[in-house]
Amino acid sequence: MSCCSSEGHHSDGGTDIAFAAGITTVYTVTGMTCGHCEQSISAAVSAxxxxxxxxxDAATGLVTVVSTAEPSDALIGAAIGNAGYTLSGRASAHAH
Structure with a gap:
């Protein structure tokens, strides 16, 4: 379930954040189409x-989470699901 109109329009309130030292995990999420979607997912996972x-990031479908310990994919998935989106899994590692 998306928060956007069928055309995917909504104001973009996304901002960059400075990540703290910790464990960084990147997930692929489906259903994110705008800044409001980004905010909804961020709020759910941040809690x-x-x-x-x-x-x-709605443009890429990626959600980056920095945590103090290895995150539970099931709990992250539940939080994202409760916000109305679907966790597809962890994103492939990118070579730097």
């Missing part, structure tokens, strides 16, 4: 214990 920072 979880141990989460230090969250960056959701």
């Amino acid at each position: 979880m214990d141990g989460v230090q920072a969250v960056k959701a």
Whole structure:
């Protein structure tokens, strides 16, 4: 379930955040189409214990989570699901 119109329009309130030192995990999420979607997912995941920072990017479908310990994919998936989106899994590691 998306928060956007069928055309995917909504104001973009996304901002970049500075990630704290911790464990960084990147997830692929479906259903994100705008800044409001990014905010909804970020708020849901940020409320979880141990989460230090969250960056959701509708353009790529990626959600980056920085946490104090290895995150539970099931709990992250539940938080994203409760916000109305679907966690597809962890994103492939990117070579730097």
